[in-house]
Amino acid sequence: MALEHAVLEDLRRVVGREHVIEASNDLRIFERDASIEGAAPDAVVLPATTAEVSAVIKIASKNRIPVVPRGAGTGLSGGAVTIHGGIALQVTRMRKILEIDPVAQTALVEPGVVNQELSLVAASHRLFYAPDPSSQKACTIGGNAAENSGGPHCLYYGVTTNHVLGMEVVLADGSVQWVAGDAPDRIGLDLCGVLVGSEGTLCAITKIKVRLLSTPPSVATLLAAFSSIDAASQAVSAVIGRGIVPAALEMMDKVTVGAVEAHYHAGYPTDAGAVLLVEVDGIPESTRELMAAVRNVLAENQGYAMREAQSPSERDLLWAGRKGAIGALGRIKPNYYLHDGVVPRSRLPQILSAVGEIGVHYRLPVANVFHAGDGNLHPNILFDLRDRDVLPQVESAGEEMLRAVVELGGALSGEHGIGLEKNAFMPWVFSADDLDAMRRVKDALDAHGIMNPGKIFPDPQRKAPHLAGRTGLAIEAKWW
Amino acid sequence: MTTEPFARLSDDDLATCVHCGLCLDACPTFRQTGLETESPRGRIYLMTQWKRGQLPFTEDQARHIDLCLGCRTCEAVCPSGVPYGRIIEAGRSEVEQMRRPSPKRWLARTALRQLLAKPRRLRTFGAMTKAAQSVGLTSIARSGRQLPKLRARFQPPAGGIAPAIGPRKHRVAFLVGCVMPILYPQSHEAAVKLLQLAGCEVWFPRAERCCGALLAHNGDLEGAERLREANMEVYRDSNFEALIVDSAGCGAHLKDFYPELTGRVKDLSEWLVEIGLPAPERDVKMRVTYQDACHLAHAQRIRKQPRDLIRALPGIELIEMRHPEICCGAAGLYSTLEPAMSARILEEKLDDVESTHADVIATANPGCQMQLESGLRSRGSTMRVEHISELVIRAFLH
Ligand SMILES: Cc1cc2nc3c(=O)[nH]c(=O)nc-3n(C[C@H](O)[C@H](O)[C@H](O)COP(=O)(O)OP(=O)(O)OC[C@H]3O[C@@H](n4cnc5c(N)ncnc54)[C@H](O)[C@@H]3O)c2cc1C
Ligand code: SF4
Ligand code: SF4
Numbered sequence: 001m002a003l004e005h006a007v008l009e010d011l012r013r014v015v016g017r018e019h020v021i022e023a024s025n026d027l028r029i030f031e032r033d034a035s036i037e038g039a040a041p042d043a044v045v046l047p048a049t050t051a052e053v054s055a056v057i058k059i060a061s062k063n064r065i066p067v068v069p070r071g072a073g074t075g076l077s078g079g080a081v082t083i084h085g086g087i088a089l090q091v092t093r094m095r096k097i098l099e100i101d102p103v104a105q106t107a108l109v110e111p112g113v114v115n116q117e118l119s120l121v122a123a124s125h126r127l128f129y130a131p132d133p134s135s136q137k138a139c140t141i142g143g144n145a146a147e148n149s150g151g152p153h154c155l156y157y158g159v160t161t162n163h164v165l166g167m168e169v170v171l172a173d174g175s176v177q178w179v180a181g182d183a184p185d186r187i188g189l190d191l192c193g194v195l196v197g198s199e200g201t202l203c204a205i206t207k208i209k210v211r212l213l214s215t216p217p218s219v220a221t222l223l224a225a226f227s228s229i230d231a232a233s234q235a236v237s238a239v240i241g242r243g244i245v246p247a248a249l250e251m252m253d254k255v256t257v258g259a260v261e262a263h264y265h266a267g268y269p270t271d272a273g274a275v276l277l278v279e280v281d282g283i284p285e286s287t288r289e290l291m292a293a294v295r296n297v298l299a300e301n302q303g304y305a306m307r308e309a310q311s312p313s314e315r316d317l318l319w320a321g322r323k324g325a326i327g328a329l330g331r332i333k334p335n336y337y338l339h340d341g342v343v344p345r346s347r348l349p350q351i352l353s354a355v356g357e358i359g360v361h362y363r364l365p366v367a368n369v370f371h372a373g374d375g376n377l378h379p380n381i382l383f384d385l386r387d388r389d390v391l392p393q394v395e396s397a398g399e400e401m402l403r404a405v406v407e408l409g410g411a412l413s414g415e416h417g418i419g420l421e422k423n424a425f426m427p428w429v430f431s432a433d434d435l436d437a438m439r440r441v442k443d444a445l446d447a448h449g450i451m452n453p454g455k456i457f458p459d460p461q462r463k464a465p466h467l468a469g470r471t472g473l474a475i476e477a478k479w480w
Numbered sequence: 481m482t483t484e485p486f487a488r489l490s491d492d493d494l495a496t497c498v499h500c501g502l503c504l505d506a507c508p509t510f511r512q513t514g515l516e517t518e519s520p521r522g523r524i525y526l527m528t529q530w531k532r533g534q535l536p537f538t539e540d541q542a543r544h545i546d547l548c549l550g551c552r553t554c555e556a557v558c559p560s561g562v563p564y565g566r567i568i569e570a571g572r573s574e575v576e577q578m579r580r581p582s583p584k585r586w587l588a589r590t591a592l593r594q595l596l597a598k599p600r601r602l603r604t605f606g607a608m609t610k611a612a613q614s615v616g617l618t619s620i621a622r623s624g625r626q627l628p629k630l631r632a633r634f635q636p637p638a639g640g641i642a643p644a645i646g647p648r649k650h651r652v653a654f655l656v657g658c659v660m661p662i663l664y665p666q667s668h669e670a671a672v673k674l675l676q677l678a679g680c681e682v683w684f685p686r687a688e689r690c691c692g693a694l695l696a697h698n699g700d701l702e703g704a705e706r707l708r709e710a711n712m713e714v715y716r717d718s719n720f721e722a723l724i725v726d727s728a729g730c731g732a733h734l735k736d737f738y739p740e741l742t743g744r745v746k747d748l749s750e751w752l753v754e755i756g757l758p759a760p761e762r763d764v765k766m767r768v769t770y771q772d773a774c775h776l777a778h779a780q781r782i783r784k785q786p787r788d789l790i791r792a793l794p795g796i797e798l799i800e801m802r803h804p805e806i807c808c809g810a811a812g813l814y815s816t817l818e819p820a821m822s823a824r825i826l827e828e829k830l831d832d833v834e835s836t837h838a839d840v841i842a843t844a845n846p847g848c849q850m851q852l853e854s855g856l857r858s859r860g861s862t863m864r865v866e867h868i869s870e871l872v873i874r875a876f877l878h
Binding site: 021028030032033034036044073074090091093095112114116117137139260263324327328329334336384386 | 495
């Protein structure tokens, strides 16, 4: 539904004519994120300052228009998809690193700053920003905070919420607030903790103060091959069981390794059933000791062809391969669908074999690449949207996998958020009372429900998304 | 010529994009605008919708294709192997067929074809730009001002052969090309000298013409094809180990469009690292930074070799700028056709360049060289731009 002329004029007055997109053909280009959902906004607005964000939200609030914050659109759960239309509030023009304090080891950034850019700039102070989602070369710190994103190195360092010290946010009425601040501990009511991970449903984040860490003096990265994904999962359980917490512990199966090698030529063994990528860091002596311990456990658990990166560039290449893995799957099929359920680590062998069986049952290829150390799965179901009839199969397979996760005592999402893709499953894990408590927080902060409607909570007015933003083959979307 | 709309765009090529977004921040136009419509993913999505008949073709949306630099940074970072270079060239040529003719584009394109047919006319380009100015086409006029001071045109040696210095180890052909011999004869001279020093006998095919890169990048695939055929007549039955190219744009085009030469087209730095140069004869005491030419770094994936050549120079200090792999905004005719966006991209580049406090920026493509020179000039900077061949030859007494 197009916005009224007067509203558009108001928006243009705030951010400038060229920063309001309202041509319907162009709006279609904004209908998706990196998931397969799609629904076009009624306008895209690109503010440059907090004051502009506040003014835009005031206009939206007055006219009861949905506001959906949008960073880089790399989200994997449809969070930035404007399912109820309204304004896509794209913060990508707000990309300044406002301050790096090398003594306090903090940075103050605008929400559109790209994750990797922050680490790049911090590196000149021998500091880094620890949460490193695999999408870090494109995703924004604002998006990370909204999704409470994780990454390979979050096994040891903790996820985004552990690194956010405070935020400036604009609430649904347009008011600007600081939550938490400089103190190392959040004192009083932890509002910051509530807002991190709120997926744009409570506020728009306009500034983020994050903790930076000193670059560890030494790092060791090990690649190990296993004959099967089962053997690799046993090894992961064994490492953790010995009380070893590596900085990162990642798994890729054979399908994934094949796709990754085709682009990165990083030297991953394409004939192995699965590989583990293990990293430890710290002072040189402890790194050496820890790596020796890891090698022992892996060897005891049928690990072979172990190779340690000999140079920083070799290490970078191994990581580039791991971080580009989901994108690389495009070499096999043009579309992927993934859930990121989490299971207790001891259940990894069981859940992976269940996932494998579900794939076989639906005759759909599945590629596993995930944060094994956290038990955080990413089974990618691979398909081609241009094939008729494949979509309902993909849908059922995904749902079954997630159900298997929950049955094993797991959670719906490790890091990608609930968004649009999993809100219907919330009642699987939360009681009506739990959901009601969350709903009351939402109502208190956003009385008219304009902030990112249709996300997280089961949506009674759910509209069918235009799946994968129209494939050209008129697939009738029937999701749940 | 095809009638089905968007026939040149391959649906399978387009379908390799999984919409992951990992390419977004690598794209200079996305970095400037923050807009999905000015990102690789957005452009691929747009062309996919056009191809599948889900969005009508409009001149307004064709702007998003115009604004693409064709720098192919997205292609280099895309883990899914999206052949963006192929997609955008096909997309451009379709767009040129669908759109209403615009006087500005027509003039630019005609000028280009004329120039490429008779490169000597570049010398009269100055006169043309005055004409352009008189009809209000200031951006074309500005590109006239971007031209470096012209020296004597590069002349291949009599007989078309430059002999190896010392024992002959290789026989190579050298692409003289259309723009380089006129704008940057000194780069060619240095390149040829380096090849001779490395033991190459260098052959200059007489009937060789422009490789067609500039035409292809601007949607004139037919014109490029005609040039390819003419050139293959020259190369086909000749005996040479490699065709050496010292202009990145030409090298990329030859590698993509001349299947018969597969494996034999070599960028100068690629080849010199492969065969090895003799030991340097003197110090090159300079602070240098290296700007990746897009068509070398992204289209040909050559980033290490030029740096290896520079680091091997005794006394040299190589300082990396922030984001050396990001385009400077030159991109062939782009700086003429899209002066506003080109200037924004250049400004960010110049900031990064200047913060290195280098004496010289080395690069490997005439377009980048011109763009950076004119940018530095307008900032009153004393920093110089040199082709990598000019930098490396400094280490040799010649
Ligand atoms: C290849 C690939 C690999 C990935 N790997 C990981 C991984 O390892 N770990 C991980 O956790 N995630 C991963 N992701 C998911 C995704 O990158 C993260 O969720 C990321 O944090 C999203 O950031 P974004 O800027 O793209 O946000 P968007 O997709 O634009 O938005 C995501 C959500 O955040 C909200 N939002 C965005 N900006 C703001 C703001 N300023 N204020 C309020 N709300 C806002 C949006 O409304 C939306 O709900 C991956 C994605 C891809 C495509
Ligand atoms: S072009 Fe490549 S990197 Fe960019 S969105 Fe498509 S698949 Fe991802
Ligand atoms: S070729 Fe360059 S400008 Fe064009 S989409 Fe790719 S990165 Fe952007």
